[in-house]
Amino acid sequence: MDYLKLLNESQRAAVLNTEGPCMIIAGAGSGKTRVLTYRIAHLLEKGVDPFNILSLTFTNRAAKEMRGRIEKVVGPEAKNLWMGTFHSVFSRILRAEATKIGYPSHFTIYDSDDSKTLIRNIVKEMNLDDKLYKPNVVLGRISGAKNKLISVAQYLRDASIQADDEAALRPKIGQIFKTYQERCFKAGAMDFDDLLFNTNVLFRDHVDVLNKYQNIFKYVMVDEYQDTNYSQYLITRKLAAKDRNICVVGDDAQSIYAFRGADITNILNFERDYPELAVFKLEQNYRSTQHIVKAANSVIKNNKAQLRKDVFSENEEGNLVDVIKASSDNEEGKLVAHAIFEEKMNQHLSYEDFAILYRTNAQSRAMEEALRKMNIKYRIVGGLSFYQRKEIKDLISYLRLSINHNDEQALRRIINYPKRGIGDTTVEKLIVTANDTNHSIWEVVSHATQLGMGRAGVAIDEFATKIKSFAVVAQQKDAFEAATYIAKHSGLVDDLYADKTVEGLARYENIQELLNAIKEFVDDPEKEDKSLPAFLQDIALLTDADTKKEEEGEYVTMMTIHSAKGLEFRNVFIVGMEENLFPSQMMLSSRADLEEERRLFYVAITRAEKKLTLSYATSRYQWGNLRSAEKSRFVDEIDPTYLNFKFGDERGPFEKVLQRKTPVSQLITPAKKPTVAPNYTPSADFTPSDTSNLQAGMRVEHPKFGFGTVTKMDTQGNSTKAIIEFEGVGEKTLLLSFAKLKVHAS
Ligand SMILES: Nc1ncnc2c1ncn2[C@@H]1O[C@H](COP(=O)(O)OP(=O)(O)OP(=O)(O)O)[C@@H](O)[C@H]1O
Numbered sequence: 001m002d003y004l005k006l007l008n009e010s011q012r013a014a015v016l017n018t019e020g021p022c023m024i025i026a027g028a029g030s031g032k033t034r035v036l037t038y039r040i041a042h043l044l045e046k047g048v049d050p051f052n053i054l055s056l057t058f059t060n061r062a063a064k065e066m067r068g069r070i071e072k073v074v075g076p077e078a079k080n081l082w083m084g085t086f087h088s089v090f091s092r093i094l095r096a097e098a099t100k101i102g103y104p105s106h107f108t109i110y111d112s113d114d115s116k117t118l119i120r121n122i123v124k125e126m127n128l129d130d131k132l133y134k135p136n137v138v139l140g141r142i143s144g145a146k147n148k149l150i151s152v153a154q155y156l157r158d159a160s161i162q163a164d165d166e167a168a169l170r171p172k173i174g175q176i177f178k179t180y181q182e183r184c185f186k187a188g189a190m191d192f193d194d195l196l197f198n199t200n201v202l203f204r205d206h207v208d209v210l211n212k213y214q215n216i217f218k219y220v221m222v223d224e225y226q227d228t229n230y231s232q233y234l235i236t237r238k239l240a241a242k243d244r245n246i247c248v249v250g251d252d253a254q255s256i257y258a259f260r261g262a263d264i265t266n267i268l269n270f271e272r273d274y275p276e277l278a279v280f281k282l283e284q285n286y287r288s289t290q291h292i293v294k295a296a297n298s299v300i301k302n303n304k305a306q307l308r309k310d311v312f313s314e315n316e317e318g319n320l321v322d323v324i325k326a327s328s329d330n331e332e333g334k335l336v337a338h339a340i341f342e343e344k345m346n347q348h349l350s351y352e353d354f355a356i357l358y359r360t361n362a363q364s365r366a367m368e369e370a371l372r373k374m375n376i377k378y379r380i381v382g383g384l385s386f387y388q389r390k391e392i393k394d395l396i397s398y399l400r401l402s403i404n405h406n407d408e409q410a411l412r413r414i415i416n417y418p419k420r421g422i423g424d425t426t427v428e429k430l431i432v433t434a435n436d437t438n439h440s441i442w443e444v445v446s447h448a449t450q451l452g453m454g455r456a457g458v459a460i461d462e463f464a465t466k467i468k469s470f471a472v473v474a475q476q477k478d479a480f481e482a483a484t485y486i487a488k489h490s491g492l493v494d495d496l497y498a499d500k501t502v503e504g505l506a507r508y509e510n511i512q513e514l515l516n517a518i519k520e521f522v523d524d525p526e527k528e529d530k531s532l533p534a535f536l537q538d539i540a541l542l543t544d545a546d547t548k549k550e551e552e553g554e555y556v557t558m559m560t561i562h563s564a565k566g567l568e569f570r571n572v573f574i575v576g577m578e579e580n581l582f583p584s585q586m587m588l589s590s591r592a593d594l595e596e597e598r599r600l601f602y603v604a605i606t607r608a609e610k611k612l613t614l615s616y617a618t619s620r621y622q623w624g625n626l627r628s629a630e631k632s633r634f635v636d637e638i639d640p641t642y643l644n645f646k647f648g649d650e651r652g653p654f655e656k657v658l659q660r661k662t663p664v665s666q667l668i669t670p671a672k673k674p675t676v677a678p679n680y681t682p683s684a685d686f687t688p689s690d691t692s693n694l695q696a697g698m699r700v701e702h703p704k705f706g707f708g709t710v711t712k713m714d715t716q717g718n719s720t721k722a723i724i725e726f727e728g729v730g731e732k733t734l735l736l737s738f739a740k741l742k743v744h745a746s
C-alpha cells in the first residue's frame, strides 16, 4: 500500500472511496490524473478483476502512461484493464457487435479527410454551390448534430435544431446529411462521430448488449470530464446505471472543446443524476511554482462562468514569468530559440524539458526555422501527420479496400492509381450506376463486364480480381506480411520507384517507414490481434496528441495548446501572444467564446513546472501579408507582480547570445547527408535480386543509394533488415523482403 503514501489527505480519501458515484472537480496540477491512476491500482489491489475496470482518457498516449504507472504497483495484470479514448474503446466494442446494427464487423473508420471528400462529392452530385456548402462547414454541422445524438430524421423534421443561417443560406444541409449517412452505411464505414453515435444506438436498441457491458464494466472512470460531449455523457451514464460505480475527474476551468460539442452542463447533470454523489476537492497544485500558479489564477478569475476554487502551491516561489517582445515573427522565433539554448546551458537541462505551445498549427513554421538554425532538435506533435501523407493514404486505401470492399472513399482513391485506364468519366458512371441501383460502388465494380463498360470494363475487372486476391492474403497472413504483399502487388511501389526525383524517393521511403510501423505493431507483445484490420483500427484512432514520433535523442516539443492538455513540462513557452491570434479573431464575438479562449490560456500556463515564458511580435506575416500586431489582452490580465518584461531593446542576455560566434556548433548534430547518392548511375538491372545469402561485409548496390557495404544483419522473426553504409549517403536500414539490392563480390 505504498502508493497511498504518495497522496495527500484529500487525494487519499478519493482513492479509498471506491464504491458509488464520485466526482473530483479540481484545479490544474492538483493530482486528478494521479488520483485516477492510484484509484485503479487500489481497486486491483482490493481484488477487482482488471477486465471489470474501464478508464477513459483524453489520448491513447495518456492511457498508455497510466497503464504503465499502474503496472508498477500491481504488475502485469494491468494489461487487462480497459483503457483508452472514448473512440478507441467504443470502436472495439462496435467491432464485436457491429452486425447487430447492420454494419460489417470489419467496418472502415473514415477520417476527417474521407468525410470531407465524401461531402465534396455529394455537394457536386447535388449541383450545389461548393462555396456555400464548404466541406468544413457542412461536416461541422453534421458532427454537431451527432454529438447531440440528433439523427438525420430528427434533423430534417425539426427546423429548430438547424443553425440560424440554414433556412436562408444553406437549406440543403439536412439533405446532404441524409445522403452522407446513407453513403457511409453502404460503404460499411463510420466516421469519428458515428463511433459514439452508433454506440448509443447499440445500447439503446439492444438491451442485452447493454446488460452485457454493464456487467463487464463494474467500475467506470473518466479523466478530463469537462471535455466530454452529450453523446459521451450518455454512454457513460448507461454503462454505469447498474452498479453506479462511476468516478469522473476534471476541471471546469480547463474546458476547451466546446467547438467539438463538449458541454460543461455534463458536470451539472452528473450531480443531478447521482444525488448520493461523493465530491472531492483538491486545491493544492503540485506541478508548478507559486508564481506560475498565481499568474494562472489572476487570469482565470476574469471568467464569470466558473466554479470557485482556490488553487495554491507550496512549491518554491520560482522565477517570474518572462514576457518577450519581438519586432517580427521571425525575430520571435530567434529569441525563443536563444532563450531555450541559454536556459538549457545555464540550468544543465535537456531539450526534453522544453515545450513551445501555440494557438494554431500554422504558427510552428517561424519557430521551426529558428530552431533549425540553432540546430536545436524538435518534434511536432499533431499537425500534418505521417498518416495524412498522400502515398501513405494511397497504400492504406489499398489495405482498407482489401478488408472492406465497400469502402467508397478508399475505392475512389485508388481505382485508377496507379493508372490502369479507368478514367474519371468511367468512375462517374460507376457512381451514378451505384446510386441509381442502390448498390455500393464495389458491387457495380465487381460486375463491370456484365454492365458493358467497354474497354474500361476489362481494367475494372482486373482491379476487382486483384482486390479480391488481396483479401485472401489479408485473411491468411499477419498485418505485416499482408501489407508487404499488397504494397508490392498493387503496383504502388513500382510507381513510386519509377519516380527518380528527391520527392519520389522520400515517398518511397515513407512507404518503407509505414511497413516498418506495421512490423513493429506485429512484433509488439502487447497486441494480441496481429491482423491487418486490427492495425488499421489502431491507426484510425490516433488522436492529434498521439502522433508523436518516437525517436531517440533529446527534442524540444512543439504543439498546439489543445494537444497539451493534461501534460507538463519544466519550461513552457507560449508564443504568439497577440490580439487576434490569441485570443483568436474568431473567438471575439461573444463572452462565451472569449471565456473559452481564456480557459485555453489557463491550460497553457498551467503546463509549466518551473518556468513560463510568453512571447509576442509587433509584426507578423499572416496569409502572405505583413501585419502589425498588438500584445494580447491576456498578457495584461496577469497580475504584473509576477511578470518580467524583456523588451526587444533591452535584451541583456539575449544580445550576448545573438552575437556569440557559434560555439553552439559543437553541440550540433551534423547536417543530414543527401539521401540520393551523388553522381551515381545504376550499373545493373535490379529486378532479380537474390539477397538470401547476404552477410555483413558484403558489397551491394542499391538503385538510389548507390554502392555500399553491409555493416550488420538483423533478423527478427521472419523479417530481416540489413544495415548498410552507403558511400556518400550514409547508413540506411533496409528491409530485405522489400529492398531492391544487387550483391557484388565483397
Ligand atoms: N500528493 C502529491 N505529492 C507529490 N506530487 C504530486 C502529488 N499529487 C500530484 N503530484 C504531481 O503533480 C503533478 C500534477 O499531477 P496531475 O497531472 O495528476 O494533475 P492534474 O490535476 O491531473 O492536472 P491537469 O489539470 O493538468 O490534468 C504530477 O507531476 C504529479 O505527479
Ligand SMILES: [Mg+2]
Pocket: 032, 033, 034, 223, 566
Ligand atoms: Mg490530468
